[in-house]
Amino acid sequence: MHTMAVIGTGLIGTSVALAATGQGVSVYLSDRNRAAARTAAALGAGRAEDPPEPVDLAVLAVPPSRIAEALIAAQERGLARVYTDVASVKAGPERAVLARAPEPSRYVGGHPLAGRERSGPLAARAELFRGRPWALTPHWLTSRAALDRGLELAELCGAAPVVMRSREHDEVVALTSHVPHLLASVMAARLRDGPAGVPLLAGQGLRDVTRIAAGDPRLWSDILRSNAAAMAGVVRELRADLSRVAAALDLLAEEDVLAEDDYGGHDQGVRTLEDLLARGVAGLAGLPRPGAGPPVAEAGLRILVPDRPGELARLLGAVAALGIAVDDVAVEAVEAVEAAEATGLRVRVPVPMADAERIGAKLGADGWDRAPAESVPAG
């Protein structure tokens, strides 16, 4: 790919342009707001002018509701050989493209899963997409050439392409992105009318839950309404869960008033809360850990830690010094040992199988009392 046009120089469009420029592609920038295109150019994202001849790829970086009109206008003036977009909703724009665009075969839907709370060209970063998924949603008329250019763009930006159908994409992102945004917004909206102490006791948990609610309301309104059908079902399920929780809380609040020291009752309310919390933990278990590679076979080193203050800290320090982050070391079982000859704690330290021998030998040489390594199924 030698030449590219980017239509819409907001956060995503400008970041794509910066990444492409950085890889030697000649990029032509445009935006309804001419100052935004010139800002992107001044940032080094390309030239704020029309290309002299059709480019290899045009990237439509406009909100979901404007994809079809932007594609039609671009195809009518012959802007590019093939086209993609970066909107986070795919089925609606695809239907509109199939119904109305002059050459739908030259279009493949795209959606890089990356963003920031800040918007506009000044927030753009060439590395925004590095290591992130980039969904591509070819429709039944999409040409091989269009799909290939979409794949090339994702790879050029350092992202990992994921090919799926537009409807499947929209159902997934309703759950992974759009409904979470709504929840962050309903939670953040409550803070406005909260008691005076809210800013005093706001911590990291609240900040994390509400962070994405800071996104541009106009763009997000466009995204949410463009994916209304896929979101509606999820929102109804959430509301049903919240109704059950509200009923449980009412029961528990009443119990609290009637017998204020009787916290121990495991009634219906408690079961509802425990069930929800456990389902939440189970839901998280299905998400990949950030930065985690494929599961690694582990060996469990078993170390006897003498029962003296600070000895366990000393062991964890020794393990850390061997290149294992202490936060990653899940010490799985700590048992009090009361043998005749020694009292202490038996600690089980899972380490990657490949490093087990080296780490075990080093710990043994340092005087730690250890049992032979035991293999653990890959997690």
Added chain:
Amino acid sequence: MHTMAVIGTGLIGTSVALAATGQGVSVYLSDRNRAAARTAAALGAGRAEDPPEPVDLAVLAVPPSRIAEALIAAQERGLARVYTDVASVKAGPERAVLARAPEPSRYVGGHPLAGRERSGPLAARAELFRGRPWALTPHWLTSRAALDRGLELAELCGAAPVVMRSREHDEVVALTSHVPHLLASVMAARLRDGPAGVPLLAGQGLRDVTRIAAGDPRLWSDILRSNAAAMAGVVRELRADLSRVAAALDLLAEEDVLAEDDYGGHDQGVRTLEDLLARGVAGLAGLPRPGAGPPVAEAGLRILVPDRPGELARLLGAVAALGIAVDDVAVEAVEAVEAAEATGLRVRVPVPMADAERIGAKLGADGWDRAPAESVPAG
């Protein structure tokens, strides 16, 4: 403070004990699970034994529903001169203490606003509370000595004490901690039954929204039911917001089916979404920025950036080199300037008033064309 007892050596209790030991306090540790107390001791958090005489302060680090029983048992054996706790619910335990404890005047409620998703003594950190708020909730019988020890504990852990009434505390944390936890859990619970592509497209936004749902379900069930009364009202308001959103999404999904290319209509559904998103942004505006000090008076440096590719990136680089993080620089207005003698972008860079002259002079010396600094009201 010379001596301290910590009852309950989970994440919070062990972290308090590590911080106190680090400040030279003699700490005595106990836990219903004796291996947990010995693990904390082996980490260097103190001694897993009973103190030989009453300690200066006992810290009850047990779930909210067990505060009163733990205090009664400790006071009956004369464990300490004064008592506090670290539970995240304060009104219910306080009522139980006032009704049943032998010496309620020797107790002050406490709640450090800090935590991790990992639990147990092995997750503990001496610095867990550094810079975090630490609520203290004296009741009408709390002695001056008890409150002073609570303040001393917070300061010893590097936290910022905040004194408030127990009921006010519970209303605030319902909004800032307990309801966010519930929302994170209902969202995470939905992931379990989601489409197969969920793990492929899960990004940082989803991870942030759901992160706290990984907390220990048994502890959180105890916390949530202990604050049921304060939470119930907030959950009802959230459910009402979600009902409005669900109705709006239904409207928009229907419109989508009836006229699939008519995304432009600004009907009731769009207004509902836009209103919610805007309220979310407004709610976040009331939260302190993490690590932010008091508002600083700013001056707006105005720089004319020549209309050549990469010039704005060069300016931002120059500003960064002067010690201002580019992400903190809000370039507030970028205007295209088309004067006879020059075309370019007018960029307004707010900098702290105290640094304005130095930064302006340096940029001027580097050849940047700038107007005089203009003062901006403190944000």
